Amino acid sequence: MGVKSFVEVHPDSHFPIENLPYGVFKPEPSSEPRPGVAIGEYVLDLSVISSAGLFDGPVLKGSDCFHQPNLNKFLEMGRPAWKEARTTTQKLLSCMVILKLAEFSTITEPALCNNASLRQKALVPMDKVQMLLPIAIGDYTDFFSSMHHAKNCGTIFRGPENPIPPNWFHLPIAYHGRASSIVISGTDIVRPRGQGYPSGGSAPYFGPSRKLDFELEMAAVVGPGNELGKPVDVNEAADHIFGLVLMNDWSARDIQAWEYVPLGPFLGKSFGTTLSPWIVTLDALEPFTCDAPKQVPPPLPYLAEKISKNYDISLEVRIKPAGQEHSFVVTRSNFNHLYWTITQQLAHHTVNGCNLRPGDLLGTGTISGPEPESYGCLLELTWNGEKQLPLAETSRKFLEDGDEVIFSGYSKGEGYNVGFGTCAGKILPSLP
Amino acid sequence: MGVKSFVEVHPDSHFPIENLPYGVFKPEPSSEPRPGVAIGEYVLDLSVISSAGLFDGPVLKGSDCFHQPNLNKFLEMGRPAWKEARTTTQKLLSCMVILKLAEFSTITEPALCNNASLRQKALVPMDKVQMLLPIAIGDYTDFFSSMHHAKNCGTIFRGPENPIPPNWFHLPIAYHGRASSIVISGTDIVRPRGQGYPSGGSAPYFGPSRKLDFELEMAAVVGPGNELGKPVDVNEAADHIFGLVLMNDWSARDIQAWEYVPLGPFLGKSFGTTLSPWIVTLDALEPFTCDAPKQVPPPLPYLAEKISKNYDISLEVRIKPAGQEHSFVVTRSNFNHLYWTITQQLAHHTVNGCNLRPGDLLGTGTISGPEPESYGCLLELTWNGEKQLPLAETSRKFLEDGDEVIFSGYSKGEGYNVGFGTCAGKILPSLP
Ligand SMILES: [Ca+2]
Ligand SMILES: [Ca+2]
Ligand SMILES: [Mg+2]
Ligand SMILES: [Mg+2]
Ligand code: NI
Numbered sequence: 092m093g094v095k096s097f098v099e100v101h102p103d104s105h106f107p108i109e110n111l112p113y114g115v116f117k118p119e120p121s122s123e124p125r126p127g128v129a130i131g132e133y134v135l136d137l138s139v140i141s142s143a144g145l146f147d148g149p150v151l152k153g154s155d156c157f158h159q160p161n162l163n164k165f166l167e168m169g170r171p172a173w174k175e176a177r178t179t180t181q182k183l184l185s186c187m188v189i190l191k192l193a194e195f196s197t198i199t200e201p202a203l204c205n206n207a208s209l210r211q212k213a214l215v216p217m218d219k220v221q222m223l224l225p226i227a228i229g230d231y232t233d234f235f236s237s238m239h240h241a242k243n244c245g246t247i248f249r250g251p252e253n254p255i256p257p258n259w260f261h262l263p264i265a266y267h268g269r270a271s272s273i274v275i276s277g278t279d280i281v282r283p284r285g286q287g288y289p290s291g292g293s294a295p296y297f298g299p300s301r302k303l304d305f306e307l308e309m310a311a312v313v314g315p316g317n318e319l320g321k322p323v324d325v326n327e328a329a330d331h332i333f334g335l336v337l338m339n340d341w342s343a344r345d346i347q348a349w350e351y352v353p354l355g356p357f358l359g360k361s362f363g364t365t366l367s368p369w370i371v372t373l374d375a376l377e378p379f380t381c382d383a384p385k386q387v388p389p390p391l392p393y394l395a396e397k398i399s400k401n402y403d404i405s406l407e408v409r410i411k412p413a414g415q416e417h418s419f420v421v422t423r424s425n426f427n428h429l430y431w432t433i434t435q436q437l438a439h440h441t442v443n444g445c446n447l448r449p450g451d452l453l454g455t456g457t458i459s460g461p462e463p464e465s466y467g468c469l470l471e472l473t474w475n476g477e478k479q480l481p482l483a484e485t486s487r488k489f490l491e492d493g494d495e496v497i498f499s500g501y502s503k504g505e506g507y508n509v510g511f512g513t514c515a516g517k518i519l520p521s522l523p
Numbered sequence: 524m525g526v527k528s529f530v531e532v533h534p535d536s537h538f539p540i541e542n543l544p545y546g547v548f549k550p551e552p553s554s555e556p557r558p559g560v561a562i563g564e565y566v567l568d569l570s571v572i573s574s575a576g577l578f579d580g581p582v583l584k585g586s587d588c589f590h591q592p593n594l595n596k597f598l599e600m601g602r603p604a605w606k607e608a609r610t611t612t613q614k615l616l617s618c619m620v621i622l623k624l625a626e627f628s629t630i631t632e633p634a635l636c637n638n639a640s641l642r643q644k645a646l647v648p649m650d651k652v653q654m655l656l657p658i659a660i661g662d663y664t665d666f667f668s669s670m671h672h673a674k675n676c677g678t679i680f681r682g683p684e685n686p687i688p689p690n691w692f693h694l695p696i697a698y699h700g701r702a703s704s705i706v707i708s709g710t711d712i713v714r715p716r717g718q719g720y721p722s723g724g725s726a727p728y729f730g731p732s733r734k735l736d737f738e739l740e741m742a743a744v745v746g747p748g749n750e751l752g753k754p755v756d757v758n759e760a761a762d763h764i765f766g767l768v769l770m771n772d773w774s775a776r777d778i779q780a781w782e783y784v785p786l787g788p789f790l791g792k793s794f795g796t797t798l799s800p801w802i803v804t805l806d807a808l809e810p811f812t813c814d815a816p817k818q819v820p821p822p823l824p825y826l827a828e829k830i831s832k833n834y835d836i837s838l839e840v841r842i843k844p845a846g847q848e849h850s851f852v853v854t855r856s857n858f859n860h861l862y863w864t865i866t867q868q869l870a871h872h873t874v875n876g877c878n879l880r881p882g883d884l885l886g887t888g889t890i891s892g893p894e895p896e897s898y899g900c901l902l903e904l905t906w907n908g909e910k911q912l913p914l915a916e917t918s919r920k921f922l923e924d925g926d927e928v929i930f931s932g933y934s935k936g937e938g939y940n941v942g943f944g945t946c947a948g949k950i951l952p953s954l955p
Contacts, residue, residue, distance in 0.1 A: 229661075229702060229703055230701060230702050230703050235786060245785075248785075249785075256784045256785060258718075258727075258781055258782060258784065261718060261726075261727050262718055262727075262781075262782060264782065264785075264786055264789075265786065265789050266698070266699065266786035266787050266789055267698065267699035267700060267701055267789065267793070268699060269662060269699055269877060270661060270662050270702070271661055271662050271751075271877070271878045271879065271880050271883070272751055272876075272877055272878055274751070281751075281752040281876050283875035283876050284754075284874055284875060284876075285874060285875045286690075286693060286694055286823065294693075294820070294823075295690075295693050295694075295823070297823050297824075297825070319703075319704055319706070319713075319794075319795065320713040320794075320954075321954075322716075322954075343875070346875065349690055349694075350690060350694060350696065351785065351786075351787070352688050352690065353677075353680075353681075353688060353696075353783070353787070354667060354696055354697065354698035354783075354787040354788065355698050355783075355785070355786040355787020355788070356786065356787070357696075357697050357698055357699065358871070358872075358874065358875040358877065359875075361699070361875060361877040362751075362752075362875040362876045362877055363751065363876070388726070391718065391726075391727070391729050392729075393729070439790070440790075440793075442716055442717060442790065443715035443716060443717045443775070443778065443790040443791075443793060443794040444704075444713050444715050444716075444794045444795070445701060445703070445704055445790065445793040445794055446703045446704055447703065448703050451703070522752075522753075522754075
């Protein structure tokens, strides 16, 4: 695209003008939360831009969607609003060059660039702000869409014969997760207590989880949604997805293993789920689409897409042990390892008539690749604690108190990145 | 208690002055939703009572909790507010007798009884109002707490050897349900489409569910809730439960059977869940407590209650086939068949630090009794369609289009009932 922002953006930044992800922040501790867009090391305050009358397109003019404590109202407005906001913010943040944007052919907009007092008010240094959960999440669903993860978990929990259940290749398996305990990156996670699998004929273990794990996931943020009883067609599902975030689905494997038969994961997951603060839009990710894997057997008609897309997003997990200065990479994976696409996930979710609402969250499931170095959780990386994972001078079977787990992800363009920043959380010891 | 209301209440009514359940209603189609209390064949409009200054106790005076479109704010205020509201409404609705209430020793309050214009505004005939969902439900959890139901389902789905999984007697098993598709009694339910279990080596069936079922449940409505990371003690759990409703957890057994391994129920449930409109408070149910069943093995300390209470609530399910004038009873059960108490459910839910929020819903799971006539769903009543359930001149294996399913429930006092009214929904055919 070749547009440059007048805001200086380091070539390694996750947030150049090609990205412009959405979040919610407080400029000062006492401020009201408001939506913003990341640009380099700044946050563009959309409430200020809106109050200045600069959202003057046909869809957003007069809307109070950027004077809200979350993005739900903006999400509900759908792709026309999202496109217009992207065009407007790109125009405002670019400068001093003739440019051609998707929908307008025009010279650059000096309203922000040439107005020092507005710039001062609207561009807040990122290191000064507090990021908040960008959405009010009515329902959170977690899928199970990496074949490698399904195979590894099946082998560990149910043995090497037919580790992948027969339904897995016919439908994107999912379960309902807990919405209340979803927290923003940087929130500490208290090690959960619970019942663990009894050994032999003894009573179940009760106490702090001994097998605390992360799960490397991403999640789709739902836009307009659908009415109860009215499924979304798989070929229209992309219009219902605003963008993606990084997600750590913290998991207590000992609690999960004991409780999950027959109704699925519950307390092994519901103590906390961490999201990255910036929602990267599907529009920003469009240059990084790639073919989705060929599906055999072919999906049923309601899951058969005219164009089946995945995204090339490099993912990395690091652990920073307590007291250490540095963090260490424990796995590298990629969003494109998913077997079921996010549009198939969304269409499947609604095929029974279930309604999605703006701000609902659809987790992908743990994103494991085929190689052992690309597995997306410690359960797989240490094969349920059978082996140690080296971590600088120490090692891990599962997470220890004080460990900080840091996810990052980005797509590499020519001379720029479209990145997600980080999704981080530190383990605090259980209550006594 | 011997208090009578000046509002005439038929002896068979579910809503005498001993009950006073809470709901949310619109007096006219164009009105704003507001909280109300059921009394006989009337609804007492709490927004009117509040505006008249009659909530003048120390907790509720000046609060806008009854000028809200749902009960969440009132629920968040906790038991002191609930007690005060009960005392005030009982006093206002009683008349012409000297009475002794729990906390006041006083003569009756003539403010409503003797004020014709206020009575006219505040008491709305129930058959004129539209009832709405009384709570905004952040998260909905469904337990699995009837041993008879667990045993029957296990036998049907996994065979007669060890039908109850080994974890069942150690913890109240549960899964997260879908909050968005919870609807109020009277809302039609569209038969879901989905994938059903393939027979033999064939591809999975896709189409309208062939095994649509109801599940007879009740659900607890959460009050103040708890902070993330801070579990609720089982002996304090009752202070976090406002009351109970009837709940129909509609279930598509063919979809459920195919999808539920290994992550639990998803689309087999998420197309709709129906609630009764009136929340009956634990205070109103207090005269109907009974001993909870003896638990063997004894529960772990975090689930061991000083006093373990159940409630004697008679439950009944009727089906009214399309075009028929009458409905026919298909099962009779009782809330006291539950093995795990609602306070144990709540304590277990939070033991890992999971936070509950005001208005969260905890379903009991299907309430089946020991006798075949007390099974709580068609799956059990027809043994997964192996036998027909007689229904007047016809019969059922599963629900047919046009069937209306009507739950009712009440506790029988001396000369009065504390009732839940009905929880009803009619099946519409699938979309073409
Ligand atoms: Ca997961
Ligand atoms: Ca159920
Ligand atoms: Mg989680
Ligand atoms: Mg349901
Ligand atoms: Ni260094």
